[in-house]
Amino acid sequence: MKSQNMMSNNVGEMTISELAEGYRYRHFSIRETVRHYLERIAKLDEGLGTFITVCKETALREAEKLDEGLSRGGDIGLLGGIPLVVADNICTRGIRTTCASRALEDFVPSYDAAAVERLKAAGALIIGKTGLNEFAIGASTEGTAHQAACFFGNLRKGSRAYGDLTCGSAAALAAGFAPLALSSGTRGAVTLSAAFYGLVGLKPTCGAVSRYGLIPFTSTLDQIGLMARDTRDCALAFQIIRNNVNTSDTEELSKGVEGLRIGIPKELTECIREQNQELAAAIHKAIRIYERLGAEVGEMSLPPADGCLSAYEIIASAEAGSNLARYDGMHYGYCSDMPPDEAEHNLNEMIIRSRTESFGMEVKRCIILGTYVLSTEHGAACLRKAVQVRRRVQNAWKEAFRHCDLMLLPVLSDSNGFSVTDGYAMMMDMAGIPAVTVPCGFSSSALPIGLQLAADHYKEGRLLRAAYSLEQELALTGFRPVWKEADRFV
Amino acid sequence: MFETIIGLEIHVELKTRTKLFCGCSTGFGDPPNHNICPVCAGMPGALPALNEEAVRLAIRAGRALSCRINPVSSFDRKSYFYPDLPKSYQITQHQIPICEGGYLDLEDPDNSPEKGLYRRIAIERIHLEEDAAKLIHPEDRPVTLVDYNRAGIPLIEIVTRPELTSPEDAAAFLKELKAILEYLGVSDCRMEQGSLRCDVNISVRKTGSRKPGTKVEIKNMNSFREIQKALEYEQERQKKLFLSNRSHEIISETRMWDSRQGITKPMRFKDEGRHYRFFPEPDLPPIDLRSSRTLSWLEENLPELPGQKRERFVKQYGLSSYEAGILTGSRALADYFEEVTAYGVRPGDASNWIITELLRLWKPSEDRGSPVRSRSLAQLIRLIDEGRISRNAAKEVLNDMHAAGREPMDIIMQKNLIQVSGQDEIAELVEAVMADNTDAVQEYKAGKSKVFGFLMGQIMKAGRGRVNPNIAGKILEERLKG
Numbered sequence: 001m002k003s004q005n006m007m008s009n010n011v012g013e014m015t016i017s018e019l020a021e022g023y024r025y026r027h028f029s030i031r032e033t034v035r036h037y038l039e040r041i042a043k044l045d046e047g048l049g050t051f052i053t054v055c056k057e058t059a060l061r062e063a064e065k066l067d068e069g070l071s072r073g074g075d076i077g078l079l080g081g082i083p084l085v086v087a088d089n090i091c092t093r094g095i096r097t098t099c100a101s102r103a104l105e106d107f108v109p110s111y112d113a114a115a116v117e118r119l120k121a122a123g124a125l126i127i128g129k130t131g132l133n134e135f136a137i138g139a140s141t142e143g144t145a146h147q148a149a150c151f152f153g154n155l156r157k158g159s160r161a162y163g164d165l166t167c168g169s170a171a172a173l174a175a176g177f178a179p180l181a182l183s184s185g186t187r188g189a190v191t192l193s194a195a196f197y198g199l200v201g202l203k204p205t206c207g208a209v210s211r212y213g214l215i216p217f218t219s220t221l222d223q224i225g226l227m228a229r230d231t232r233d234c235a236l237a238f239q240i241i242r243n244n245v246n247t248s249d250t251e252e253l254s255k256g257v258e259g260l261r262i263g264i265p266k267e268l269t270e271c272i273r274e275q276n277q278e279l280a281a282a283i284h285k286a287i288r289i290y291e292r293l294g295a296e297v298g299e300m301s302l303p304p305a306d307g308c309l310s311a312y313e314i315i316a317s318a319e320a321g322s323n324l325a326r327y328d329g330m331h332y333g334y335c336s337d338m339p340p341d342e343a344e345h346n347l348n349e350m351i352i353r354s355r356t357e358s359f360g361m362e363v364k365r366c367i368i369l370g371t372y373v374l375s376t377e378h379g380a381a382c383l384r385k386a387v388q389v390r391r392r393v394q395n396a397w398k399e400a401f402r403h404c405d406l407m408l409l410p411v412l413s414d415s416n417g418f419s420v421t422d423g424y425a426m427m428m429d430m431a432g433i434p435a436v437t438v439p440c441g442f443s444s445s446a447l448p449i450g451l452q453l454a455a456d457h458y459k460e461g462r463l464l465r466a467a468y469s470l471e472q473e474l475a476l477t478g479f480r481p482v483w484k485e486a487d488r489f490v
Numbered sequence: 491m492f493e494t495i496i497g498l499e500i501h502v503e504l505k506t507r508t509k510l511f512c513g514c515s516t517g518f519g520d521p522p523n524h525n526i527c528p529v530c531a532g533m534p535g536a537l538p539a540l541n542e543e544a545v546r547l548a549i550r551a552g553r554a555l556s557c558r559i560n561p562v563s564s565f566d567r568k569s570y571f572y573p574d575l576p577k578s579y580q581i582t583q584h585q586i587p588i589c590e591g592g593y594l595d596l597e598d599p600d601n602s603p604e605k606g607l608y609r610r611i612a613i614e615r616i617h618l619e620e621d622a623a624k625l626i627h628p629e630d631r632p633v634t635l636v637d638y639n640r641a642g643i644p645l646i647e648i649v650t651r652p653e654l655t656s657p658e659d660a661a662a663f664l665k666e667l668k669a670i671l672e673y674l675g676v677s678d679c680r681m682e683q684g685s686l687r688c689d690v691n692i693s694v695r696k697t698g699s700r701k702p703g704t705k706v707e708i709k710n711m712n713s714f715r716e717i718q719k720a721l722e723y724e725q726e727r728q729k730k731l732f733l734s735n736r737s738h739e740i741i742s743e744t745r746m747w748d749s750r751q752g753i754t755k756p757m758r759f760k761d762e763g764r765h766y767r768f769f770p771e772p773d774l775p776p777i778d779l780r781s782s783r784t785l786s787w788l789e790e791n792l793p794e795l796p797g798q799k800r801e802r803f804v805k806q807y808g809l810s811s812y813e814a815g816i817l818t819g820s821r822a823l824a825d826y827f828e829e830v831t832a833y834g835v836r837p838g839d840a841s842n843w844i845i846t847e848l849l850r851l852w853k854p855s856e857d858r859g860s861p862v863r864s865r866s867l868a869q870l871i872r873l874i875d876e877g878r879i880s881r882n883a884a885k886e887v888l889n890d891m892h893a894a895g896r897e898p899m900d901i902i903m904q905k906n907l908i909q910v911s912g913q914d915e916i917a918e919l920v921e922a923v924m925a926d927n928t929d930a931v932q933e934y935k936a937g938k939s940k941v942f943g944f945l946m947g948q949i950m951k952a953g954r955g956r957v958n959p960n961i962a963g964k965i966l967e968e969r970l971k972g
Contacts, residue, residue: 091535104534111528113535215534219772322567322769325578326532341632351571374569374767 011036012176016082016233019179023070023081030070030081034063037083037127041177050172052088053096054128059083062125077123078240079180084119085172087183088129089136090224091213092116095126099215101134103327103334103358113213115182115224115241122240127178130168136184136217137320138362170197173227180237181227184214186316188425190225191437195411195450198439200234200467201227205457206432208242216323218316221429231438231468238460252461253468258294260466262287263404265302271420272410278443279410286408286440286451289473290466302400302407304423305430311389312426314373314382321370324363329354390430397431401456406466411437411450425452434460438467440474492732494725495703496660496692497652500667501645502677503621503685504547510620510644511538511581511774518683522637530620530642532576537773544644545588545777546787547676548618551646552589554670554792555613561779563588565618565771573636574622582647584768587617588777594670595797596662597811611663612651618777621645624684640684646676652691657721661714664688665819668714669796673821681713692721694728694740703728707744708754720747724754799824807837816845823854826864833868843871847885851892862891870898882955883907911958913965919957920965923948934970942966 011033014022022028038056045051066081086092089099091109093116098104112120120126169181174197183190185203194201203225214224224241228234235253264287273280287297328351329335336353359367373379400407411421428435435454443449451470455463509516512529528536552559566584595608623641627634648667654660668679668686679686688711693703708724711717724745731739745754779785794802796818803814803824817827823844830840848867852860870887873879879887879902890901902908910916924931927948934941949962 097534099534107534109528109533109535111533111536210537212537213535216773318769319772322569322579322767325569325571326534326576328571328578330573331532331576347573348571371767374769375765 012040013229014179015229016079016179016236019082020080023076029063030066031060031063033081034059034083034125034127037177040175041128044175045177048171048175050130050168050175050177051085051128052098052100052131052168055095055126058095059125059127066123066125077121078236079119080123082124082180083127083178084124085128085130085169085178085181086116086126087132087169087181089132089184089215089217090116090182091215092126092129095129097129097215099135100132101327101358101360101363103355104215105334107333109213111213113224114210116213118241119180119182119237124180128172130172130181130183132168134360134363135215135320135324136186136189136222137366167193167196170194170199170201170227173197173199173229179229180233182224182237182241183227184222184224186218186221186223186426186429187312187422188429188435190223190227191435191452192411192421192425194227195437195439195448195452198442198448198450199227199229199437200231200439200471201225201437202234202238202460202464203428203435204238204242204460205434208244208434208458208460209238210243216319218319219323220319221312221316223429231436231464231471234436235464235468238464242460253465255465256293257290257466257469260290260295260406260462261404262290262295262297262406262408262466263300263302263400264297264408265400265424266299267301267303268409268420268424269299275420276410279449282440282449282451283408283410286470289470290408293469293473295466297408298404300400300403302396304420305389305393305396305427307385307389308393308423308426308430311386312430313369314386315390317366317370318373318379318383319370320363321367321374324359324367327355327358329358334358393427393430394432397427397433397454398456401433405455405459405462407454409452409454411452421452428454433457434463436460436463436467438470439476440470441476491697492694492729493697493699493703494655494657494692494694495652496654496657496690496721498648498650498654498660498663499689499691500648500650500664501621501687501689502551502648502671502679504544504644504646505675505677506541506543506547506644508541508543509642510541510544510618511642514642516643517639518685520639522635522639524639526638526641530576531638532578532641538581538771540774540777541644544618545784546790547644547674548588548616548646549779549787550674550790550792551648551671551676552592552616553788554674554795555589555592555594555616555648557589557592557613557616559589559779559788560586562586562776563617564776565774567767567769567771569767569769572622573634574625574641576623576638576641580620580622581771581774582619583617585770586776587615589616590614592616594663594666596659596666597797597800597815609659611653611659614649614651616646616648619645619647652693657718657725660690660721661718664714664717666796669819669821673793673795675793688717690717690721692724692728694725694732696732704740704742706740706742708747709744709757710747712749716747716749719752720754723752727754793821803827807831807841809837809841813841813845816849817841820854822859823849826854826860829864830868830871833865835868835871839871839875840868843867843888847888848892851889861895862888866891866898873898873902877909877911877958878902879907879909880955880957880959882950883909886955907954907956909958910953910956911961913961916953916957916962917965917969919949919952920962920969923952924966924969931970942970945970 023030041054066076069076088097091097091111091113093109093112096108169183170193172178173181190201190203203223206223209224211222214222216222226234226237290297327333334354336350336357338350373383409424433454435452437450437452439448440451441449453463453466506516509530512527514525514527514530529538549559563583563586565581567579568582569579571578592613593610595610597608621640621643623636623638625634625636654663671677671679677685690708691705693705695703708720711720728740731737744757746757747754799818800814803809803817804811818824827840827844831837870884874881874884887898887901891898930941930945945966950957
């Protein structure tokens with residue numbers, strides 16, 4: 001069968017638009033498509049470890065229902081039959097949501113996160129829940145219940161992953177397990193890890209997408225984001241999950257960039273020029289393209305903020321300490337195995353044991369720091385200072401966007417340790433502004449290179465339009481090699 | 491001798507349909523853990539959304555207590571681990587409460603002009619917060635049960651300055667506060683259902699002493715009466731310790747009121763030194779009242795408040811301040827009184843019948859109106875006025891009206907209670923009673939005039955309360971003399 005061959009060859013590479021077209025013209029059914037994805041996961045994920053839970057039965061059942069709807073000529077929604085991966089810190093009704101923690105190892109929410117609800121209502125079907133650092137905290141999964149880290153090394157051969165917490169989702173997309181991921185992140189987790197795997201990643205404005213159902217790590221910095229294979233898919237999904245629906249972003253995409261003022265932060269580009277020739281060249285190429293398309297590109301000053309990393313750590317730990325207090329073993333989640341009469345008489349002991357046994361080291365470190373911040377004079381002074389730093393960062397970016405409509409930044413995705421682009425990603429989180437990553441080529445060692453665009457609050461439309469223009473000019477669509485590497489691990 | 495200083499912290503459940511941060515019902519008496527959802531059960535990822543009605547009610551309370559309403563106030567997290575706290579923190583207002591700096595005027599019981607008519611008790615703040623779950627300790631089993639229906643119900647906490655000087659004052663303050671909150675429709679204030687709860691702080695020191703007394707907190711009182719009794723007990727306990735030179739034994743602590751023994755005892759589990767780690771709530775924006783929509787909440791008309799109504803009742807109806815005080819004790823009762831007078835009953839009569847008779851049968855509250863309609867009570871009073879029934883018979887009729895919700899004339903006809911005023915009929919009764927009580931008659935004639943009352947009683951009894959006592963009295967007197 002022609003359709004069968006076509007599918008098995010490239011299902012993993014397909015975009016949402018391509019799948020939707022295939023469904024519409026009956027090139028393949030939703031059920032067989034989902035089956036292909038599931039088979040691919042079964043075959044490859046053991047070596048990658050991107051999933052914590054694969055939703056085989058429910059996905060197939062949903063697919064069947066959607067196929068029926070389709071055959072009756074019904075409207076199956078903008079994302080009808082599109083497989084979706086959801087990071088395991090985002091609640092999914094009836095599907096175990098663990099946050100990669102022992103504290104929630106058996107937790108099955110009775111509710112969907114607001115964004116999940118919207119995507120499901122548009123016809124998307126959840127194919128699985130992807131791994132992350134425990135509660136999205138810290139930089140490694142060491143010592144946590146779910147050691148989801150293996151894909152770091154496997155997909156990118158020893159190089160360090162950025163925006164670690166989304167790696168499960170990003171790696172799942174890269175490995176061709178789904179065309180769309182709903183994920184979350186701070187410290188640029190969505191945008192940086194999308195760049196790392198050659199995907200398009202969108203981190204919306206803080207407040208543009210409801211956080212309801214995203215299990216909080218740091219409430220004021222957490223943000224739900226999206227990853228997809230191209231800008232059009234990302235825009236489509238964003239249109240569905242965002243709070244205010246005024247304009248159609250997908251229609252706006254082709255409006256071009258003529259007249260837009262694009263700023264290049266010179267402190268960052270100078271630094272990159274020294275560290276990474278290929279990335280510097282990619283930026284240069286992008287600048288030329290934008291200029292050719294009628295945008296006005298110019299360098300501007302936006303120095304990295306002093307103390308940004310410390311401020312981030314202080315704010316995040318204070319909030320995390322408070323947010324994670326509810327995992328006391330009394331209401332749900334992990335409870336220490338204590339004789340009932342002993343627990344009865346020593347409630348505090350039971351809470352201490354439950355928390356000691358269920359949290360990993362990184363989480364404990366964060367809670368202890370947070371408790372220090374909130375219960376000592378010195379800690380409180382640190383927190384006040386951190387909030388000041390954040391305000392300064394917000395003002396700096398506000399000021400920058402008075403002189404330009406967009407900011408173009410490189411993403412350094414191939415160094416070890418904290419890099420200068422991490423710092424800028426963190427600043428963007430602190431400022432609460434939207435950002436998008438676009439793949440813009442490959443390095444000499446055939447690894448993806450990504451660029452990042454940032455805009456002022458609620459300017460996602462402008463952001464996606466510029467990303468789309470660049471993507472069209474670079475014509476990289478259709479060339480998605482990363483997932484193919486996944487086959488080598490079988 | 492001694493000075494007592496008392497401060498109150500009053501938690502009042504707001505009368506909203508839904509909880510403070512979610513859409514769950516606030517209904518009382520529903521099956522345990524029936525009104526809960528991911529938000530009020532503190533499930534991971536669930537986020538609060540503020541109930542505007544609660545904000546509106548808090549503002550009403552603040553305005554009635556002459557507070558300053560903060561144009562911007564905010565929420566904080568108060569953290570501690572306990573089974574009644576699903577999130578391990580309570581969302582409350584710590585740094586900037588919604589209302590600050592008000593007062594409540596207490597009418598002076600003596601009402602003497604030189605002392606001033608009122609004493610002003612300052613209110614430090616009113617803040618919004620969510621209630622915790624209810625813990626139930628069954629007596630027959632060694633377990634603790636948790637009912638989350640109460641978790642997330644909106645509360646205001648009203649904190650007074652330590653300016654009350656006696657247990658009676660504290661009780662008077664609470665009574666007045668309860669009436670105000672009921673009038674405003676802010677709360678039911680039912681202590682027995684826990685919709686009003688009060689913690690008290692008391693300290694005693696020698697008069698003239700510069701050093702403030704040691705503050706002792708008392709908890710676990712379930713009525714205003716118990717609060718007054720607990721304070722009286724604690725005041726005495728501390729005075730006695732002073733007098734026996736053991737004042738060092740008064741320590742800053744939390745004591746539990748034991749209503750069975752009528753004493754206060756130190757709490758078994760002390761929660762001192764607890765650090766609440768207050769922290770601005772990142773999941774809720776500040777309450778900003780500066781928009782045109784919310785500004786109107788600050789200008790809403792408030793109903794006539796108990797103090798104003800009391801004054802008007804004295805002036806308009808010529809009632810004593812005692813009567814006016816009782817009748818304005820709740821808005822439902824005050825309205826009832828005014829309805830009865832509107833049917834043409836003299837205010838004094840209406841007040842008498844309501845205070846001495848009706849209140850025996852009916853405890854007024856917003857949602858439990860009197861089963862005796864105001865129109866029916868007016869009718870009954872008119873029947874007495876017209877001499878159609880006796881006062882005693884009327885009491886019986888009122889009982890039946892209350893029990894069966896029937897009209898007074900129905901009961902009077904059915905029970906044949908129309909007052910007998912015919913001379914002949916009554917004379918016949920009087921003679922029969924005299925014939926049956928010849929001893930008493932003899933005694934009276936011998937000079938024992940007290941027996942008259944006994945004979946009258948016998949006549950009323952024989953007439954089953956229907957006899958017009960004035961006429962019967964006259965006839966009896968005639969016959970005894972004749």
